Amino acid sequence: MEVERVQAIASLSLTTDTIPAEFIRPEKEQPAITTFRGPVPEIPTIDLSDPDQENLVRSIANASKEWGIFQVVNHGLPTDVIAKLQAVGKEFFELPPEEKEVYAKIPGSQSIEGYGTQLQKDIDGKKPWVDHLFHKIWPPSAINYRFWPKNPPSYRDANEVYAKYIREVANKLFTSLSLGLGVERHALKEGAGGEDIVYMLKINYYPPCPRPDLALGVVAHTDFSSLTILVPNEVPGLQVLKDDHWIDAKYIPNALIVHIGDQIEILSNGIYRSVLHRSTVDKGKARMSWPVFLEPPGEFVVGPLRQLVNEENPPKYKAKKFKDYAYCKLNKLPQ
Ligand code: OGA
Numbered sequence: 001m002e003v004e005r006v007q008a009i010a011s012l013s014l015t016t017d018t019i020p021a022e023f024i025r026p027e028k029e030q031p032a033i034t035t036f037r038g039p040v041p042e043i044p045t046i047d048l049s050d051p052d053q054e055n056l057v058r059s060i061a062n063a064s065k066e067w068g069i070f071q072v073v074n075h076g077l078p079t080d081v082i083a084k085l086q087a088v089g090k091e092f093f094e095l096p097p098e099e100k101e102v103y104a105k106i107p108g109s110q111s112i113e114g115y116g117t118q119l120q121k122d123i124d125g126k127k128p129w130v131d132h133l134f135h136k137i138w139p140p141s142a143i144n145y146r147f148w149p150k151n152p153p154s155y156r157d158a159n160e161v162y163a164k165y166i167r168e169v170a171n172k173l174f175t176s177l178s179l180g181l182g183v184e185r186h187a188l189k190e191g192a193g194g195e196d197i198v199y200m201l202k203i204n205y206y207p208p209c210p211r212p213d214l215a216l217g218v219v220a221h222t223d224f225s226s227l228t229i230l231v232p233n234e235v236p237g238l239q240v241l242k243d244d245h246w247i248d249a250k251y252i253p254n255a256l257i258v259h260i261g262d263q264i265e266i267l268s269n270g271i272y273r274s275v276l277h278r279s280t281v282d283k284g285k286a287r288m289s290w291p292v293f294l295e296p297p298g299e300f301v302v303g304p305l306r307q308l309v310n311e312e313n314p315p316k317y318k319a320k321k322f323k324d325y326a327y328c329k330l331n332k333l334p335q
């Protein structure tokens with residue numbers, strides 16, 4: 001079956017001022033109408049190299065309670081490691097269509113890995129303006145290199161180096177987030193899968209769009225993951241819902257954007273909040289982003305940390321296997 005990539009639709013739309021009806025969002029979602037244009041508070045930016053550990057823990061905990069998202073700088077991920085990850089991903093998406101299709105998702109497969117485009121329309125009959133590539137980058141036993149592009153040739157090395165550094169950042173974040181809850185420093189990481197945590201990379205490719213006022217990239221959602229650590233390119237587009245307003249994330253070169261995902265909300269029994277977010281698209285430029293989703297293995301059971309639950313604080317979430325959580329969320333079933 002021939003799948004229509006948004007990138008192909010976009011190149012046909014270049015000379016027009018219209019987009020196919022299935023990409024025109026209902027008014028309640030259109031970015032031109034729903035983006036907040038007043039003076040806005042900014043998503044917190046946190047210096048991960050802060051020598052004052054107590055201050056660092058407090059900043060991360062506050063941002064995770066109030067926002068569910070923050071940007072981190074001085075995170076230890078070298079600039080050239082980020083630049084290489086971005087360069088090889090961009091080169092992949094600029095290959096001719098037939099070279100990308102080699103990595104297409106396998107129809108009927110349970111796995112989300114591979115090059116793809118959302119096929120089903122949502123309840124309003126609409127589609128997002130984005131193509132993507134998913135593949136795991138850690139642990140080595142979970143990696144399927146079939147979904148790692150061979151072209152450009154440095155793709156593999158760039159992704160392996162990135163995986164090594166991002167795990168160090170993730171460990172620092174888990175430690176501060178645990179201390180911020182007043183639990184033992186390893187508690188959240190252990191509760192989210194410990195050494196078996198799967199690092200799933202996604203590359204989002206949002207082609208230039210003739211009507212960025214009417215379309216959306218990814219639509220409003222919270223991430224299934226425990227944490228998501230994302231690098232964007234220089235084209236802004238990420239928006240988060242804060243106090244009922246959709247506000248833009250500022251682009252900070254070389255910063256990492258950390259999302260609190262559903263599993264940390266569950267582990268913290270609702271103290272940290274999984275953030276509702278979406279992305280807009282640009283008229284003239286391709287937007288790209290590289291989120292890494294930290295996910296528990298499918299069979300791993302996640303529930304509120306026992307240390308946080310007592311008579312006054314009953315569990316607000318069920319403990320369940322991550323694969324069952326994901327199934328319910330994907331199929332819009334109650335958890
Ligand atoms: C996602 C996502 C946001 C972005 O892929 O889950 O939220 O900035 N992406 O591309």
Ligand code: NI
Pocket residue numbers: 221222223277
């Ligand atoms: Ni997301």
